[in-house]
Amino acid sequence: MSRAYDISDFAAFLRKYGDSGRDRVAGTQDPLRDGGRRIRPDHDRQQQSNQSSNRYDRSRTIYRGRGREYLLRDSQVQTLTDLGRFRMVPADDLARFTYRGDRARMESDLGSLSRQGLIEEGSIEGHSSYSTRVLTLTKEGHRLLGQAQIVSNRQTIYHGFVKAKEARHDADLYRLYHKVAREIDAVGGKVRRVILDYELKQELYRKLSRVDPNKKLAYERIRLADQYDLKVVNDKIPVPDLRIEYEDECRDLRRLDLEIATRDYRPQGLAEKAKAGFHLFARQQDHPKLRRVLDTHEITAEIFAL
Numbered sequence: 001m002s003r004a005y006d007i008s009d010f011a012a013f014l015r016k017y018g019d020s021g022r023d024r025v026a027g028t029q030d031p032l033r034d035g036g037r038r039i040r041p042d043h044d045r046q047q048q049s050n051q052s053s054n055r056y057d058r059s060r061t062i063y064r065g066r067g068r069e070y071l072l073r074d075s076q077v078q079t080l081t082d083l084g085r086f087r088m089v090p091a092d093d094l095a096r097f098t099y100r101g102d103r104a105r106m107e108s109d110l111g112s113l114s115r116q117g118l119i120e121e122g123s124i125e126g127h128s129s130y131s132t133r134v135l136t137l138t139k140e141g142h143r144l145l146g147q148a149q150i151v152s153n154r155q156t157i158y159h160g161f162v163k164a165k166e167a168r169h170d171a172d173l174y175r176l177y178h179k180v181a182r183e184i185d186a187v188g189g190k191v192r193r194v195i196l197d198y199e200l201k202q203e204l205y206r207k208l209s210r211v212d213p214n215k216k217l218a219y220e221r222i223r224l225a226d227q228y229d230l231k232v233v234n235d236k237i238p239v240p241d242l243r244i245e246y247e248d249e250c251r252d253l254r255r256l257d258l259e260i261a262t263r264d265y266r267p268q269g270l271a272e273k274a275k276a277g278f279h280l281f282a283r284q285q286d287h288p289k290l291r292r293v294l295d296t297h298e299i300t301a302e303i304f305a306l
Contacts (some may be wrong), residue, residue: 076109083137087158089174091133097178156199188249195243205211231276238276263289265296274301281306
């Protein structure tokens with residue numbers, strides 16, 4: 001059974017990450033970390049134990065895809081999975097969340113993944129984040145995740161860099177995910193899937209393009225929005241930057257829709273996102289301008305600290 005997100009589910013979380021909220025150091029494991037590994041086919045892997053005096057596990061697994069073999073540690077598989085789910089991840093955020101601050105371990109993993117042709121690096125010019133170095137999957141890395149069944153077939157996987165403007169915005173999604181996912185984990189929930197706006201938009205546009213011309217588009221738009229637990233606002237269906245699907249402690253499936261607002265948002269766009277019921281997050285430096293927009297245009301919404 002599924003139902004939309006109820007604000008009471010995360011009342012304490014929303015209060016903590018309000019305008020004056022301060023982030024706490026990430027120390028919990030990604031709730032999706034063990035989800036993909038259980039479905040890997042036994043005949044496609046072979047465990048190899050390499051003795052090492054390093055502080056972290058050096059055991060590797062052989063994965064086969066398209067006539068090639070790839071030798072990967074569990075931490076490298078997690079990195080590939082994260083890059084695939086979020087398309088692009090800043091190196092600093094990867095070190096902080098996936099490697100828990102162990103940058104040396106991360107750099108070792110990234111070097112191996114790069115040599116095997118599974119990831120590539122790039123940079124975001126003029127990004128206000130503390131990191132401009134970003135990572136993404138190559139086509140080869142994308143194929144491996146699918147062929148080796150490393151992730152669930154319900155999880156969409158991406159590869160390659162997007163346009164600079166989109167990249168600057170998308171670079172924050174990984175950090176936002178971890179902020180919310182650890183709260184889901186803390187209340188006994190388990191993340192099952194993350195959905196980016198690319199996926200939702202593609203599905204919605206495809207279905208809208210197939211609407212029978214003899215039917216009234218306005219009604220069909222409302223019906224379609226309802227299928228995806230979305231709302232129609234100003235004859236449009238706003239789509240969140242990030243949707244997290246998770247099971248609560250009663251195993252009911254829930255959805256949480258999140259949006260990253262920036263100082264470049266126009267008042268109308270910000271109002272539509274608020275009316276759609278998305279939870280708005282923003283970087284601290286963008287809060288003053290966004291608050292002025294909310295006050296000036298009498299938009300009822302709260303913006304939480306990213």
